[in-house]
Amino acid sequence: MYQRKKRGWSQHLDFMALDIGALEISLLLAFLTHVGFSNMIGRRMFWGSFIFLPFLDLAIMVVADTYHGVIRRNHYQELSRLLNQTTYLALVFGAFLIMNEADLSGSSYVFFQTVFSYVVLGFISRTMWKTHLQRRLHIRNRTGLLVVAKRSRLYDVVTELVNHNYNTYRIVGAALLDENVTLRDEDKVLRHIKRGDTELETLPVVAAGDNLIPYLVTNWVDEIYLDAPEEMPIDLIDQIISMGITVHLSLNNLDRIVARHKDIEWICGQAALTVSLGYISGRDLFLKRLMDITIGSLGCLATGLLTLIIGPMIYIASPGPIFFHQTRIGENGRKFEMYKFRSMYMDAEKRKQELAKATGQENELMFKLEHDPRIIGMKQKKNGKWKRGVGGWIRDLSLDEFPQSFNVVKGDMSLVGTRPPTVDEWEHYKPAYRARMSTRPGVTGLWQVSGRSKIRDFDQVVQLDREYIENWSLKLDWQILAKTVLTVITRKGAM
Numbered sequence: 001m002y003q004r005k006k007r008g009w010s011q012h013l014d015f016m017a018l019d020i021g022a023l024e025i026s027l028l029l030a031f032l033t034h035v036g037f038s039n040m041i042g043r044r045m046f047w048g049s050f051i052f053l054p055f056l057d058l059a060i061m062v063v064a065d066t067y068h069g070v071i072r073r074n075h076y077q078e079l080s081r082l083l084n085q086t087t088y089l090a091l092v093f094g095a096f097l098i099m100n101e102a103d104l105s106g107s108s109y110v111f112f113q114t115v116f117s118y119v120v121l122g123f124i125s126r127t128m129w130k131t132h133l134q135r136r137l138h139i140r141n142r143t144g145l146l147v148v149a150k151r152s153r154l155y156d157v158v159t160e161l162v163n164h165n166y167n168t169y170r171i172v173g174a175a176l177l178d179e180n181v182t183l184r185d186e187d188k189v190l191r192h193i194k195r196g197d198t199e200l201e202t203l204p205v206v207a208a209g210d211n212l213i214p215y216l217v218t219n220w221v222d223e224i225y226l227d228a229p230e231e232m233p234i235d236l237i238d239q240i241i242s243m244g245i246t247v248h249l250s251l252n253n254l255d256r257i258v259a260r261h262k263d264i265e266w267i268c269g270q271a272a273l274t275v276s277l278g279y280i281s282g283r284d285l286f287l288k289r290l291m292d293i294t295i296g297s298l299g300c301l302a303t304g305l306l307t308l309i310i311g312p313m314i315y316i317a318s319p320g321p322i323f324f325h326q327t328r329i330g331e332n333g334r335k336f337e338m339y340k341f342r343s344m345y346m347d348a349e350k351r352k353q354e355l356a357k358a359t360g361q362e363n364e365l366m367f368k369l370e371h372d373p374r375i376i377g378m379k380q381k382k383n384g385k386w387k388r389g390v391g392g393w394i395r396d397l398s399l400d401e402f403p404q405s406f407n408v409v410k411g412d413m414s415l416v417g418t419r420p421p422t423v424d425e426w427e428h429y430k431p432a433y434r435a436r437m438s439t440r441p442g443v444t445g446l447w448q449v450s451g452r453s454k455i456r457d458f459d460q461v462v463q464l465d466r467e468y469i470e471n472w473s474l475k476l477d478w479q480i481l482a483k484t485v486l487t488v489i490t491r492k493g494a495m
Helices: 008-035 037-041 044-064 075-099 107-139 151-163 209-218 234-242 252-256 282-317 348-358 390-396 404-410 423-427 431-437 458-470 474-490
Strands: 143-149 169-176 203-208 223-227 246-250 261-267 270-276 323-329 335-341 414-416 442-444
Touching: 008 044, 008 107, 044 075, 044 282, 075 107, 143 151, 151 169, 151 223, 169 209, 203 209, 209 234, 234 246, 282 335, 282 390, 282 404, 282 414, 282 474, 323 423, 335 404, 404 442, 414 474, 431 458, 442 474
Parallel strands: 143 169, 143 223, 169 203, 223 246, 414 442
Antiparallel strands: 261 270, 323 335
């Protein structure tokens, strides 16, 4: 009976236990060295650290997916991942020690010794355990896998499996799927199989065509990897399954689909291949939404304070509403009202058509002017130079974007995403442009931190948005947020 392999962080409980053990030992050593055993037992700080930090470390492991690909990582990659995990832990641990400074003099000593010991012990324990697992997997009877494919694809399929098999399977041989094929002497061995730059031992080709079933009857094969041709060999698969042998069916024809994210799901009781431009797990979706609500709520408070300061300035320079709202297109074409501080005169939308025609941008999806006269306070002096007003510096500092915090909290937008187009822009989109709206629109995004207003080619914007969607991660969101702050401070790409 086939047992599906564990997936996600639950398959790495052993490494998690090792890391927590390394953390507890590191804390013990630091407190013992600094205050001694008798003084350590009675200290509230010790027990707080000893109980609280492992739970924090556990949360970091799960959220950061620390152990993804842990078995195949080299020493440098392992140390890098461990340092990344330790950094998050150290930030919270340091804050905890600072808040309890009165309970322990010289807490910096405890901090640095704990962090250093944790990195050393964690790295040693992970490395030793990986070595043990690899040796055990190599020695024990691993799952015997027979590779079945057509002659024209057999070498490529085996090479691909070998390069992605980290001692989980023992590939016992190969078989030809071609019909009415006689296994010739030159076919009986598959040669020159390589893993990376290393050439491995040859692999025996044990059967071909109608001889496959008789071979399976008399030889040991745990599971079969079947590289299915365009016409699925249903009868053959049924025969193999009836023998109690598990079949892994490769859908190699799906390689022609360019989408990076493919998964098999049950849809209304039917097996279906799900293909998408981007992918987000339920856990990551929850964490992204939590980040939006947390930072968005702070943004709402900041918007209230900014209203008291710049609200009167906007009204004095251009009497009218302080806030500007406009219908925008959100995720998958949903319409919503987006809010901003008004940085343009009241007739800005009417004047846009005239300016677009005058500058030859009638058919452009990105309307940009270096000196836009619609911006509040923007005036050209007699000497030809332009003077910026309140609207100009509001836009330069991106203060006009703060009211979008309400959109973020409501769920119309996210902190990071793709910029939502206007209805008019959306109606002129090409099919390929629609890809950028397959995710929730954001206050900032990859193209904003990759040149901002200097990017005039809309195809380049779409490419950057597509890159963001295809490679999305929480880490990428944080990087974009950090770059956004830097871009606003340096006014890089601002107009």
